[in-house]
Amino acid sequence: MSTNPRDMPKREGAFEREPARRIFASELRECRYQFKDGEDEKSPTFVLLPTGERSNRVFLVGTLTEKTRQGEQNIFYRGRVVDPTGTFFVMAGSYQPEAMQQLARIEPPQFVAVIGKPNLYQKPDGAFMNSVRVESITVVDKETRDLWVLDAAKQTLDRIDAYTDSTSPDVIKAKEQYPNIDPAVFRRIAYDALAQIKM
């Protein structure tokens, strides 16, 4: 008799929060494909990473190097957060009042931890632009930054290792969408990022 509830599938409707992926700036920059999972207006939006993973949320730690306030009626803040591989563009507008106030208070340069949603835009000239809409941003110390670099490197390597033989639909889609990107380049990038941490 298999009536043990622990053997049974999760009850329907149980809320699963989307995990925050660890992605280096240089990988997020390459994203060109964004999709919705489901028909619903509220269905989550994902960007597809070249290493074959979908991401609805990211967690990143880097140095906030500059921030600017923009807009008259609808104020919003833009910032640049730098990791060992490149730059994340982050923004917080009046739809994220908490995040905007947090960002407004931080004076660069500072190490910051950012939780947010990646977004893909196409500029009028056809160039793609990836930015992160901030859900929350806090000042952290260097140790947290170093821990994040380890974490991002590990998860990037995990994705690369899974990529080769995987038959997951996201990997297949990634191979289709990014025919010119060999995920092996991100292995080199991870190595360089790790090497920048001083022992």
Place this chain on the structure above:
Amino acid sequence: MDYSEAAERISRKFSKSGQAVDLKKIEGKLRRLVDEFGVQPQEAERSVTNELNKEFNIPTAGSGGSAGKSGGGTEQKKIADGVPGDWVTIEGKVVALSAPVSPSIAQNGIIADESGAIRFVAWAKSNAPAMAEGSWYRIESAVVDEFKGIPNLKIHSGTTVKEISEDRSLIPAPVPVKDLHPGIAGVRAKVIQEWDATHDRMLQSGLLGDESGTVKFVIWKEPGKEKLTVGAVYTIFYAQVDEFNGRLSLNLTTATVMKEDGDIPVSGGEAAVRGSIVHIAPGSGIIKRCPVEGCNRALSRQNYCPIHEIQPGFVYDLRIKGWLDDGEKTHNILLQRDAVESLTGITLDAAKEIAENNPLGMDEVFLRMRDAVLGRYIVCKGREIDGRLLVNTCERVKFDSGEHAALLNRAGGAS
């Protein structure tokens, strides 16, 4: 009215015997019976079950059984082999009797043999002789059916009950906690926690655990029942395993409980999660709790308790509700006062001071704690209950140069 629970129950019954049924269809049938035809919900459930039984050619309980074993010629079985729908003859020892909950029930309790135990009900209409705890009986032509997902032996007017002269001692084997399923079972486990009673009739409730896992237990007030001691190990026989909302619970009211010397490891249930804190939920920080004995609910800002209304004599407490994210999965975490103090470095006294002397009051504590922990890497250890990790201990992750070196090798090695 919600039929999903009943539909769920029915589908589980059939999935056990390998049949797939359509939940939506069952729900629809139940709804039609109850809403359109005014059938009692229990009756509707029964009739849908029977309909499906017919569809799948499964002999039904109470309809005389299948041709081969109808009438008085029921097979003698071991208790553990009786499945719902069977007419059976068994020999067993009455190991527990409990107070009937309805006048139409003469006796109920638990009867056991070497193979296992089953709950029984003797209907008042059956005119069965009263059975005594500790004696052996031969019960002919009783029916095994199911009540709330638990097999149940029904002694009805067609059943013969005879006392037999047997005096074997039964030594049931305890099962690991994680292998428990609804019915009657025994465990050897340690009392890990004692919880506040949520009902007047409840003597004690809490958490039992062994190496394999943990399970909630409850003891209802009945003469002669004693509380268990937290931290002690018990061997428990003939406890009733109930299922409610997909979770198991051990009812020890009718069980035989023996205290043991010594200790057993309780590793199950303690999970460790490493990740970063990606969200601190409202209701974190310093909170007020209801001072009424045994209540302890969190009060609203206006000191309002959902049960005891306005409570100006509240007590302060600290907690953090949030999400811990390892990059693959996000875990809902709940930190209690000790863990909050050690993680944030803000003690309850310091938090009170801030809350009472700052223009933002309690919000200021929330903001300071948020700034102190959000985005940080921590390891939390605790028990996962209902999808939420109740954290016992947590600490910050330290930079590990060994891990750094290993990752450098891994990244550099294959290029």
